[in-house]
Structures are given as structure tokens and as C-alpha cells.
Amino acid sequence: MKHLLPVVFIIGACQLVYCQVPLGFKAGVNFSDVAYKGASDDLPDETEMLFSFHAGLTARIKLNDRLALIPDLQFIQKGYKVENAALKLNYIELPVLLSYKLFSIVAVEAGPSLGLNISTSSRYYEVNTLDAGLSAGLRLLASNRFEIIGRYCYGISAI
Numbered sequence: 001m002k003h004l005l006p007v008v009f010i011i012g013a014c015q016l017v018y019c020q021v022p023l024g025f026k027a028g029v030n031f032s033d034v035a036y037k038g039a040s041d042d043l044p045d046e047t048e049m050l051f052s053f054h055a056g057l058t059a060r061i062k063l064n065d066r067l068a069l070i071p072d073l074q075f076i077q078k079g080y081k082v083e084n085a086a087l088k089l090n091y092i093e094l095p096v097l098l099s100y101k102l103f104s105i106v107a108v109e110a111g112p113s114l115g116l117n118i119s120t121s122s123r124y125y126e127v128n129t130l131d132a133g134l135s136a137g138l139r140l141l142a143s144n145r146f147e148i149i150g151r152y153c154y155g156i157s158a159i
Contacts, residue, residue: 091115
């Protein structure tokens with residue numbers, strides 16, 4: 001009996017946490033590009049946006065009626081196209097955003113993100129393992145189970 005009480009407490013606590021922090025699945029499309037600072041002669045003159053995707057898990061930690069903390073854990077593909085080739089960088093990324101509900105169905109959000117490079121399509125370029133950035137965007141709360149999100153992410157570290 002003395003071992004049963006902690007088990008019941010742990011199961012109850014897990015149910016309480018489950019109810020308080022809803023988890024969800026997210027997927028979408030990305031358009032990414034790069035900007036060179038102090039470019040050398042071996043870098044291309046012009047790049048084009050790369051069309052790619054992201055998918056992962058998201059949570060909403062409600063702080064009050066208008067504020068929420070939104071951490072995402074996602075696979076995201078970034079990169080760019082140059083001439084007839086593309087450089088694709090695959091990351092596991094963790095953005096942590098603060099969301100403020102302006103109206104019942106519209107929220108603005110902003111916060112930092114940190115990405116871990118897990119692979120790249122190029123053997124010729126050396127790529128940094130970590131990618132840090134800032135994200136900001138709008139969230140349309142279409143229903144309790146469906147949201148439309150538009151974000152702009154600005155990288156603050158060299159890739």
C-alpha cells in the first residue's frame with residue numbers, strides 16, 4: 001500500500017500537466033535565403049530563395065487570458081539556390097515565442113530560436129553547428145485545433 005500512493009500521485013500529476021499544456025503537431029512551408037557580409041570571391045554573386053518545409057511539435061503554455069509561451073520543437077530545412085544547385089541545411093530547431101492575443105482570433109508573437117544543424121547537402125562548404133535567430137509573426141486562431149501562422153525569422157549567427 002505504501003508503494004501505491006506515490007504511483008497514484010505521479011499518475012495524477014501527469015494527468016494535471018497533460019491538461020494544462022496542450023501539445024500539437026505543426027507542419028508548413030519555408031522560403032529561405034542568405035545574405036553575405038564581407039563576401040569573398042569564391043561566394044556566388046546572387047542567390048535565390050529555397051522553397052522547403054518544416055514539421056514538429058508545438059505547445060501552448062497559457063500565462064493569462066492574453067499571454068502564452070509557445071515552444072516548438074521542429075525539423076526545419078533552410079538554405080538557398082544558386083544557378084542550378086541548392087544548398088540545403090537541415091536543423092532541429094527550438095523557437096520559444098511569447099504570444100500576445102490582440103483579438104479573440106489574432107495573436108502576435110516574437111522570441112528567440114536556436115537550431116542544431118544535423119545535415120547539409122554540400123560537401124564543399126563548412127557549416128556551423130548552431131544557428132541562432134529571432135522570430136516574429138502573426139497567429140490566426142481559426143479553432144481550438146487549427147491555427148494559421150506566418151513568421152519571419154532573422155538569423156543572427158553566421159551559418
